[in-house]
Amino acid sequence: MNTIAEHIADFLKEYPPFDNLTFQELSEISANIRVINLEKHKTLFQINDVLHDCFYVVASGAVTLSVISDAEETLLNKCHAGDVFGLRPFFAKNNYMMTAKAREESIVYGIPIATFRPFVANNPKVLNFLLESFASNTWNPKDKENFRGKLASDNFFYADQKNEMQYFQSLAYNRSPLIVKVTDHAKEVALRMTENLSTSAVICENYLPVGIVTTTDMCSKIATGLFPITNTVDSIMSAPVVTVAENVSLAEAQLLMLKNNVSHLCVTQDGTDKSAVKGVISEHDLIVAQASNPGVLIKEIKRSQNPKELRQIRERLAELIQNSINKNIPLSHINNIASEINSAILKRAVELSILELGSPPARFAWLSIGSQGRKEQLLITDQDSILVFEDVLPDKYRDIRDYFLKLGKKTTLTLEKTGYELCPNGHMGSNMLWCKSLTDWTKQYDSWMNTPGENSNDLSSIFFDLDLVFGEKKIFETLENVIFKNIENNTLFFDFLGNDALRKNAPLTFFKKFVVEEEEPNKDKFDIKTRALMPLIDGARLFALHFNIRGLNNTYLRFKQLAIIDPKNADIYLNCAEAFLILSRFRVNEGLKNDNSGQYINLDELTKLDKEKLKNAFIPMKDLEELIKSNFKLTQFS
């Protein structure tokens, strides 16, 4: 007899799946319950935590379930009193797939799986309920409806963000449509359509669209003999026309065509048929638009046979980026897609070289470093890469290294033809220095990190932004481990990196004016890369290494992740992440305008507002600098 167990049983019996059990059974379960108090914002379990031996029922308060993807927290569900969550241990052996956090001060009951399992086995209704909830995906709004107030699912598939891109994609369409008068004869219109290779003609009265004639109309109404060919066009036209505004997105156009069951849309100035015609969108335009969607591009990269084809694809990517930026798609988003495509191109370039040279004599890994390694390459910039091959017998070493040097040369040449300039500092896999065996690389990193400053002539911090492009994952991981092992208690190295990060020149003068270049060819332009972006990139790298963040190379994501790991300074990190995006946008715009890397901003072309925006983006850099100074002793190299 346990008074409190009975009170808990009283509480549970109100909620599914417990309402299927008898009071006696519930008291038995309750006697084994553990009651946990969660302070506000306290995490009960998080992604990749080892499974607990119990699942949870909210007794009071509210618990939020979320996933972290791309370092952004996405809320899945909110559990209130009586809601069951954390069912994963029932059905799966691997670690938690979501994070449970108290939104307010909450009390939860932990019900041990071992206690509850017999009741599940004996009671099909309970089992069904649990299974159903586990299998359902809560991001699906319909399911959410079904399960509201009952259960929160644990099995979660994160919808691929890339699909969204397609919806925002803008549409290229015929901007000089064929316009005919109401009084024109059908034959005349047909002749003009053939002449213009157009599948439609818009019929206008006083410059306003009143109807549209398409090849389908010609076919079904004239060719069948329903209407004589001498009739005026208004007898066969489809009216009224379906009109849309300029700047319609792919998804919207698709939707309108389906909804109205038409094959052509008329674009007018304000989107109604009471304004001037601007163009016509045909089904074919939609198909063409889909061709430059990211998925198609990647498929094409995989099939391409030579640098020329790769170059074309890279150019289409630039177009895609330009379009997306005009459409105000978040830069972090565009970044994701561009980096996917970039790495597909790099990968294909290596593959092409292997196809030519024959299969490699040893396992190897082609790693991107620098901006490619950070996956921040929106514009075509120079290529940075290293090549690591596995350790081989000394007598074969020479031959094998020769092969990989050749491979490196071929690949970098292919990439150069694709449009990625060679690295001016020679940081490429084709360079003897950066094409080495795993042992040599391990030694290289050991000496860089343990005695920085001594032989630092060739040390560049970009070597710590690594990303695997092609080859053995194991080799890449080994190298990563070497880095993280050397970081432990290595104040000297952080000191070095910290100084390196702070050495970059300030973006503003004492009088809050932009510091501009003094010499040609970029006289009076602002160097946004070294003066504004690099400090942020270096800072993010420094802290990411300090907090042992693996697998996130992107500066934006690093800051986001840092805000989660180091909540004390979350504000600074988030501001930096924002600033980084703003600065990147400036750079990308400049780059697209001039078809270069966008390193130098022409200040004269900026509006006053933009200049202020740019200046404001420098503010978080100051905080970051202070944070670096207070976190690392920067004495030995300054």
Next chain:
Amino acid sequence: MLDWLKNINKDYPDFWKTYLSKFEEKPNRFVVFSTETSGLNPIKDVILSIGSFAIVNNSIHIGDSFEAVLLQYIYLHDNGLSNEFIVESKMRKLSEPDAMQAFVDYIGNAVLIGHHIDFDVEMINASLERLGCGRLKNEALDIDVMYRKLKDINDKQFSLDELSDIFKLPKTYRNTPSEDAYTIALLFLKLKSRLGIK
């Protein structure tokens, strides 16, 4: 002055020796308890019932509990009170010596938690003395003191009801020591995380 010397050779009941031996290890659990007494005088009054729960790893283990109604025939008889209520109740009924032995076994070396716990401990000690045992050796924490420490208040005491109000706990049942103990346990968990006690 040499009282403690006499005590060295004093022959304690077996359960008390076992209890003392448990203190060779460090405590790894908390026991929240609350008593219902006939009055406020530790010598004249007696314990009528005890309720308690264990807290391990920041969670209250409902199963790890101790509840008992003490059959105080002598006291009831002396004061001309009826024992009808006790006989009717479904709770576990024990005589005072049995209850004390079971309770001492239950708490072991745990850190005791209560509301104005010095009084509860004093009541237990008085009862133990009647059995020829020593005083409880457990460390004890008082949630009222904890709260006052948290808020830095020195001139005021808080009743259990007031504390429940402050922490917005529902006060629905709360008439038996078990329910009191449960409420105290929740308050303790909240105070514990706020004070940062490990």
